[in-house]
Amino acid sequence: MTMKQTMLGLDELVSRTYAHIGQSIPEDRLYKVTTISQFAGKIGTATLGTYLGLGLAGTFLAGFISGMAIDGADGVLNFAGWRGDLNTSIDNAADDGYGFARKYNKAIRLPVFLTGLAFVGKTAYDIVNYILTGEPIKDGIQHAITGLGFLSLASSMYLKDSSPALLKKESPLRRAYNHIRREYFSWEY
Numbered sequence: 001m002t003m004k005q006t007m008l009g010l011d012e013l014v015s016r017t018y019a020h021i022g023q024s025i026p027e028d029r030l031y032k033v034t035t036i037s038q039f040a041g042k043i044g045t046a047t048l049g050t051y052l053g054l055g056l057a058g059t060f061l062a063g064f065i066s067g068m069a070i071d072g073a074d075g076v077l078n079f080a081g082w083r084g085d086l087n088t089s090i091d092n093a094a095d096d097g098y099g100f101a102r103k104y105n106k107a108i109r110l111p112v113f114l115t116g117l118a119f120v121g122k123t124a125y126d127i128v129n130y131i132l133t134g135e136p137i138k139d140g141i142q143h144a145i146t147g148l149g150f151l152s153l154a155s156s157m158y159l160k161d162s163s164p165a166l167l168k169k170e171s172p173l174r175r176a177y178n179h180i181r182r183e184y185f186s187w188e189y
Contacts (some may be wrong), residue, residue: 046149073105
């Protein structure tokens with residue numbers, strides 16, 4: 001299995017999870033939920049600038065640039081969703097003029113999600129390390145805020161793109177299990 005196939009399978013697995021969550025959100029409230037999630041994600045992208053060590057002005061500039069690059073397209077889609085400009089039909093989604101923003105979100109949503117998981121995981125590691133060894137937690141709050149912000153932003157991206165049709169497909173984990181079973185455990189006697 002190539003790296004691209006692995007990443008696409010992981011993206012589909014995360015998408016399926018958000019499709020389950022998205023089913024419980026009424027269509028008229030979807031963009032309210034994703035806008036709140038995206039604004040919470042602004043905290044994560046803004047704190048990203050603090051890791052560069054550029055001082056206060058550099059931190060604000062880096063946070064602004066990273067925020068525009070990471071969640072600018074998501075903000076455009078949220079704004080268009082609030083106005084009712086987005087075509088929610090999957091068949092005609094590219095015809096509404098927001099095709100680039102959708103493709104951009106789809107391309108960066110998994111890295112944003114994984115970045116959030118990494119920062120939250122680092123926070124969890126620091127807490128366990130503190131409990132076991134007494135070593136002080138350095139930048140724990142900053143890691144937690146950045147991680148939760150990135151996960152919130154990824155949630156906004158995945159929820160807007162959730163499709164009930166995705167739930168009808170076989171899950172990537174089931175496909176992997178069946179592949180391994182067929183390839184390695186199908187002995188004929």
